[in-house]
Amino acid sequence: MRSNVPAWFDISTPDSERTRTFYKELLGWNVTVLDETYALVGGADGEPTGGIGQAGSGSPYTGVVVYFPVEDVEVALQQVEKLGGTRRLDPQSVPGRGRIAVFIDPDGNPVGLVSP
Template sequence: MGNPVVHFEIEGRDGETLRDFYSELFDWRIDADNPAKYGLVSRDDNLTADGVGIGGAVFEVPETPSTTWRGPTRAEGYGGHVTIFVEVDDVEAALAHAERLGGERLQGPDEVMGGLVMGKFRDPDGHLVGLVGSRRGA
């Protein structure tokens, strides 16, 4: 069985405008009530009748990115990206595997939000892809 897509991020220069846009466009309730204004889109609020859907986030490119981020920064004019996150058993192993296959590690592994481990890489064609550590058995 393959690894599932479990999260998305829409990151841009004006987080508030993006949150308003996607909230209106897709009727998403976006909760950005946190110090980073990381606007969470709840999976439970956005499911099909068959229970299909994933959660995500809409937010602003941070002034100071993670200490392990190796990509472009806001100060360099970086405008953001849309990223899918794939669940893996071991983020470090998946990042190393991506590098062996010709990808470029851009971030992580980093521990975020209560012990969740994530990372990001650029595929050989330049697409940004995120990884989230599995919580199976946690």
């Protein structure tokens, strides 16, 4: 597992249908809508490399978040906090992706973590 290479990305937006259409037309992404809140996106080979989600009032962030692979999301979040970052989305299981979490770095950027 290489932690310096992004493993996934999410775009969280208040209008996911508009955003899916925008990126599909701009970049030629394949879009697979899972439900009214989330769609998988990827390249021509069909392998999903990210997702577009519907942000609501309780969403932990809007915008783009890049997820980096780590061995253990919880251990990595503890290190984040020691280094001055803060948790934004506590660890949670995602079918087919393992566990994810999001933190805010000391400059205010949301960054994701993913572990098996």
